[in-house]
Amino acid sequence: MTKHKILLIIGGGIAAYKALELIRRAQDRGYEVTVIMTKAAEQFVTPLSVSTLAKGKLYANLFDPHEEMDVGHIRLSRQADIVVIAPATADLMAKMAHGLADDLATATLLANDRPVLIAPGMNPKMWDHPAAKRNRAQLAEDGVHFVGPTSGEMAEANEAGTGRMAEPAAILDAVDGLLRPSQHGLLSGKHVLITAGPTHEPIDPVRYIANRSSGKQGYAIAAAAHAAGAEVTLVTGPVHLNAPEGVEVVAVETARQMKQAVVDALPADIAIMCAAVADWRTASAADQKQKKDGSGTPPVLELTENPDILHHVAREADPRPALVIGFAAETDHLIEHATAKRLRKGCDWLVANDVSQEGVMGGDTNSVHLIRDQGIDAWPKADKQAVANRLVSEIIQHFQ
Structure with a gap:
């Protein structure tokens, strides 16, 4: 089977720790994984951990003079078969919906012409907020694919509802569905x-x-x-x-x-x-419109x-x-x-x-x-x- 390439963007949410398992499981399924971490993601998982699992294929800085010599944010999206965002935070989804490009992750997304799959992860109140609903409706209209979120207990005390990021296996099932049937x-x-x-x-x-x-x-x-x-x-x-x-x-x-x-x-x-x-x-059926009498x-x-x-x-x-x-x-x-x-x-x-x-x-x-x-x-x-x-x-x- 062709070795497909995933560009994984890790957003800055508590569910970022699941990205480590996602990288390993993706490799087990035969995928090659390259990672972009947002600055916020670095507050939840360390670049060293991610880089080790991704075999050094980790990027974070839009203004890195070495990576951007060949316009890295363009190259990264072009080398991938699919872009996966996990977790997709409310902030990252809002930037995507409005076409912002102020860091490596969002600039890459705006320059991207590959399928995009997002795994939202956020507090249930955020997920249900009218602004978040508008943003995900815009993303769906733009052709972005979703997996999750699921319902359950949240990291915050006494908080539960819809907003948990989908599990890595479910995310990869969605990736399989998007890539593999269409290419064989x-x-x-x-x-x-x-x-x-x-x-x-x-x-x-x-x-x-x-x-x-x-x-x-x-x-x-x-x-x-x-x-x-x-x-x-x-x-x-x-x-x-x-x-x-x-x-x-x-x-x-x-x-x-x-x-x-x-x-x-x-x-x-x-x-x-x-x-x-x-x-x-x-x-x-009546031949004429039925009216109130x-x-x-x-x-x-x-x-x-x-x-x-x-x-x-x-x-x-x-x-x-x-x-x-x-x-x-x-x-x-x-x-x-x-x-x-x-x-x-x-x-x-x-x-x-x-x-x-x-x-x-x-x-x-x-x-x-x-x-x-x-x-x-x-x-x-x-x-x-x-x-x-x-x-x-x-x-x-x-x-x-």
């Missing part, structure tokens, strides 16, 4: 069929039944599968997303249209049913079940895809309900997530469990592209 083309020759987004079930010409799905996870999976060399057909409900490059997109509105588009796209080697299909539709009594909507697309693909399609993956969005008893759904639908794998958590449906991050015959794997919270890349990595391993 191991799904070449495979046809991957993916559904994404919500469905809109009309009540009348104006109103419809829908859900909060943004389609981001399905679109991310389509992009990752294409990057891995697959021929991808993406059947999508109504979303506000740009079509992934190189992917055949079939746009639909209702569940019945989505099922027909899926049937038309078969056969496929792999089916990933990520769409949040409405369970019900009105038995008969002044009585205070709303109209009665008679509902009927929509077709079960996942069940059809897993149990009725002929030929059946070699690997069928379903999704389950649950609000309670996640594992119990998702495990039962996998058996009921007949899919090989099921990806389950708890959508009662704020920011999952419509947001940029996800925390999922992959349920298979072999067991249940809990994945750490990460941005949806990192989740998609990891899922594609699992698919590649399945077919090897």
